[in-house]
Amino acid sequence: MIPSFLADLFRNQSYNPDNFFLIAGPCVIESEELLDEVAGKVSAICKRLEIPYVFKSSYRKANRTSAGSFTGIGDDKALHLLRKTGDKYHLPVTSDIHAHDEAAPAAAFADILQIPAFLCRQTDLLVAAAETGKIVNVKKGQFLNGPSMQFAVDKIKKAGNDKIILTERGTTFGYQDLVVDYRNIPWMQAHGVPVVMDCTHSLQQPNQTSGVTGGNPQLIGTIAKAAIAAGADGLFIETHPNPAVAKSDGANMLRLDLLEGLLEQLVKLRKAVI
Template identity: 45%
Template sequence: MKHIQITDQIRIGNDLPLVLQAGPCQIESREHALMLAREIAAIAADLGIPYIFKASFDKANRSSLGGRRGVGLAQGLEILVAVRDSVGCPVLTDVHTEAQCRPVAEVVDMLQIPAFLCRQTDFVLAVGAAAAEYGRAVNVKKGQFLAPWDMRNVVDKLESTGCNKLALVERGVTFGYGNLVVDPRSLYEMAKTGYPVVMDATHAVQMPGALGNASGGKREYVPVIARAAVGVGIGALFLEVHDDPDNAASDGPNSVRLDQLPALLRTLKAIDRAAKGH
C-alpha cells in the first residue's frame, strides 16, 4: 500500500490517520481565503488532523455562461502562496488546461485533475509531467461517468510520465438527470491500485444543473457520506467549507458550514481510528 508525501509533516495513505483537504470551492478574495484557511487549520490542529487547504482559482465547468469563474490564474496563485506562507499549511488547486500545469506545479503542493477532464489523455499527461518535474502530488477526481476500475487506465497514464504521487478521488456517479450517488464499493475498488483514496463528500451531494443556471445540492447528506467513506478506510476527506454557504460564489448548496465543521470532524476522527485500529 502506497503512501504519498505532501510535506515533511503530511503523508496520505489508506492505512494512515485521515487527512483533511478543505476550503471554499472558489477563491473569492485574498482576505476570505486567508480567513477560512486559518479557521479550518485551527479546527484541524485542535483535533490533531493533518490539513491541506484547497480552493480553485478558476471554475471552468460552470453550468451557465453567467456562472462566476473566480479570480484567475495569476491572482489565484498569489493567494495560494499567501495561504501557505501565513497559515503554514500545504495548498491544493485544480488545473483546467495544459498551459496551466507547469505554472501551478511551481507553486502548489498538490495539483488536482477535475472529474470532467480525467479522460483527456494529453491533459492528464501534462499534469503528470508537471507534477513529476516539481515533485508534486496529484489528486485525480474520478469522472461521474466512470466505473472505479476504469481509474486504472488514468493511473497508467500518470505513471507513464514519472508521476507516482497520486490520490484517487471519489465524487459520485451520475444517476439519471441532475443526481449523483455514491457506491462505497468504489473506494475499495480504487484502493486496489495501491494508491490512497479520497472521498469528496461535498461534490458527491451536488445536483448538477438542478437550479437551471447553476448546480444545486443537499448538504444535509455530507455527514452521511463522509461517515460511510471514513468507515471504509480512506486516506483523505475532501470538503467544500464556507462561512456563509448560502452566499458562496459556487457550490454553496453542497458546502459544509464552517461552524458545523468541528463536530463533524470529531465524529470522523473517531470512526477513522476505529476503522484503522489507531
C-alpha cells in the same frame, strides 16, 4: 498508513499517522479575507485533532453550467493568494486545472494539481500534470467505476510520476442527481494509491434548469462517515463561512462552523474502524 509522498507533504505538520487526511477550503478563491478566515480556522481545528491538512481553493472555475457564473478574480492574483495562504499557515495547497497548458503555471504555486472528474480521461492533461512532478489528484468521472481508473493511474505513471491520489465523487444517477457507490473506495485503493472521498461534490444535483447546480449539504456528514467506515484514506470537504453567498457551489458546501463537530465525530469513527 500515509504513503511517503504524502508524509513528505505534511512534514511541517504534527499529526496522528493513523488519521485520515483532509483536503478542505472554499470552492473558489473569492478574496484574501475568505482564504485567511477558512485556512486559519480549519488549520487550528486540524492541529488540535491531529489531522494532516491540505488547503484547497480553485484559482479559476472553468467548468460552469452557465456562461454568467463566477469564474474567478484573475489567475495570477488568485494563484499568488493561494500560495500566500499556504505559506502563512504552513499548509500544502491545491487547486484544479482544466487544460494541459495550465499545469506548469499552476504547479509553480500549488503542491497538488487536481484533475476535475469530467476531465479524468484527458490524456494530455494528465500527462502535463504528471510532468510537473507535483502530486496529481484525479477525481473519478461520474461516468466511470473504480476499476476503470487504472487507466488514469497508468497514464500518470508512464509520464514518470507515481505521486497519485484518486478521489471518489459520486456517479451520475439520472439527469439531475448523483449516488455514491462505496465499492469504489477499495476498488481504487487496489490500484496502489490513496483514495479520497469528496463529501461535497458527491451531493451535487447538476443540470438544473436554473443554470446553477443544486445540492444536499445536510448529508455531508452521512457521506463522510460512510467513507471513513469504508476505509477512505482522506476526505475532501469544501467549506465556507456563509455558503448562501458563496460565488461557486454554495449549494454543496459545509458551513464552516459545522466542520469542527463533524471532524471530531470522524476522528472517533476512524479509531473504531482501523
